[in-house]
Amino acid sequence: MDRRRLLKVLIFLFSFLVAIEGAGYLIAWKASRINEPHITEPEKRFLHSLKFQNALLRKKMEGLQPNDLYIIVDTARNALSLRKGRRTILGAIISCGSGTILTDPSGKREWVFETPRGEFTIQSKYEKPTWIKPDWAFIEEGKPIPKKSAERAESGMLGDYALGFGNGYFIHGTLYTRLLGRNITHGCIRMGDQDLKTLYDTVPIGTQILIF
Amino acid sequence: MHSSRFIFLFIILFFSMEAASATEIQRLMQENRLLKSEYQLARTSQIYILFDLVGKRVQMKARGILLKELPVEKFNLWGASVQPAPLILRKKATLLKPKRIRIKPKKNNEDTSSDIQVFEVEDMPVRYRLDFDNGIHLYIRPKPEGVRSGILTLFSHLKSYGVTMPLGTLWNALGKKTFTELNIYLSPEDARALYWAMPEGSPCVIYAFPDTGQ
Numbered sequence: 001m002d003r004r005r006l007l008k009v010l011i012f013l014f015s016f017l018v019a020i021e022g023a024g025y026l027i028a029w030k031a032s033r034i035n036e037p038h039i040t041e042p043e044k045r046f047l048h049s050l051k052f053q054n055a056l057l058r059k060k061m062e063g064l065q066p067n068d069l070y071i072i073v074d075t076a077r078n079a080l081s082l083r084k085g086r087r088t089i090l091g092a093i094i095s096c097g098s099g100t101i102l103t104d105p106s107g108k109r110e111w112v113f114e115t116p117r118g119e120f121t122i123q124s125k126y127e128k129p130t131w132i133k134p135d136w137a138f139i140e141e142g143k144p145i146p147k148k149s150a151e152r153a154e155s156g157m158l159g160d161y162a163l164g165f166g167n168g169y170f171i172h173g174t175l176y177t178r179l180l181g182r183n184i185t186h187g188c189i190r191m192g193d194q195d196l197k198t199l200y201d202t203v204p205i206g207t208q209i210l211i212f
Numbered sequence: 213m214h215s216s217r218f219i220f221l222f223i224i225l226f227f228s229m230e231a232a233s234a235t236e237i238q239r240l241m242q243e244n245r246l247l248k249s250e251y252q253l254a255r256t257s258q259i260y261i262l263f264d265l266v267g268k269r270v271q272m273k274a275r276g277i278l279l280k281e282l283p284v285e286k287f288n289l290w291g292a293s294v295q296p297a298p299l300i301l302r303k304k305a306t307l308l309k310p311k312r313i314r315i316k317p318k319k320n321n322e323d324t325s326s327d328i329q330v331f332e333v334e335d336m337p338v339r340y341r342l343d344f345d346n347g348i349h350l351y352i353r354p355k356p357e358g359v360r361s362g363i364l365t366l367f368s369h370l371k372s373y374g375v376t377m378p379l380g381t382l383w384n385a386l387g388k389k390t391f392t393e394l395n396i397y398l399s400p401e402d403a404r405a406l407y408w409a410m411p412e413g414s415p416c417v418i419y420a421f422p423d424t425g426q
């Protein structure tokens with residue numbers, strides 16, 4: 001008797017599950033049938049204008065692309081390319097942000113060492129740059145944060161050139177060339193000496209940088 | 213006899229031309245919507261992702277410039293159709309979320325120069341879900357290679373076709389919402405690269421013309 005009852009419950013549960021699943025499948029099938037875009041009568045009439053509109057949109061999109069030099073940075077592959085139109089002028093191996101996190105021992109501040117993504121422009125150019133060490137550099141080294149700004153200056157760390165692209169981020173040289181190609185920086189973009197010189201000599205202030 | 217044949221031929225030709233022009237209008241309409249959506253995103257300073265399933269590719273773009281292209285191995289679409297409108301990536305979900313490393317400040321001038329602590333593209337997952345507005349869920353999966361990957365893909369299919377797809381559709385239908393599930397198969401390297409390049413909040417466009425699922 002108990003077995004029969006259990007069997008009945010199992011059959012009921014199975015039927016219930018099949019009904020629910022079936023309803024899901026049916027609704028999805030119906031929804032997938034309504035996949036034709038709604039075409040209005042004026043749209044039908046203006047088939048030619050639609051073709052023209054599409055060609056115009058493509059042209060407008062091309063118009064958004066820079067005609068001059070621009071830089072593309074691939075943070076996943078640690079690769080930089082300098083382009084003019086569709087032509088690549090320079091391809092370089094770089095180092096981007098490590099993505100690591102540092103917390104101030106007081107717990108009040110936190111830094112994520114990531115290269116920012118999006119669209120930027122070259123805002124400044126420096127020869128023989130001096131690194132003004134930010135607070136996180138001292139915290140990371142386990143040293144006290146100096147009170148005098150002169151104590152923050154460190155020369156030679158950024159290589160021969162630096163190109164600023166805002167918020168304290170730079171494209172600069174490196175002493176650690178063997179680590180090029182790896183995500184190792186605090187957010188800046190490091191380049192080898194020769195590639196950096198080419199980039200510095202080629203791009204003017206205002207050059208667009210696309211980082212992804 | 214000849215005239216009846218001619219009329220029959222004319223009818224056939226008329227209907228086939230009508231059908232062809234309707235498909236053409238549909239294609240142009242979708243293309244127009246795609247171009248409008250892309251133009252809207254290309255005018256901003258953001259990097260955007262175009263899931264072009266018609267062209268079987270995923271494109272990372274900015275200002276209309278192609279930054280990177282990932283070929284789609286195969287894909288399938290379940291549920292309500294997707295219109296090529298700008299979407300925002302609301303959530304990235306994966307079983308084991310990659311964790312960023314916390315740096316420990318050095319103590320007493322200790323030398324830690326040999327310890328490289330980094331968070332790289334190799335640390336990204338190959339199987340994950342991208343949730344968009346309008347009940348659109350996009351699953352990224354690696355192309356099955358080997359027994360382990362094959363078994364995992366089989367489990368993913370069982371979960372999708374047995375649980376998430378029908379129950380998700382039903383649940384959303386009860387709330388008068390639509391539900392779409394897309395499965396896109398990429399190479400493992402490309403799946404990792406896409407996860408890396410798509411932070412939550414990224415703008416996207418999905419272009420999946422009707423009947424292109426495979």
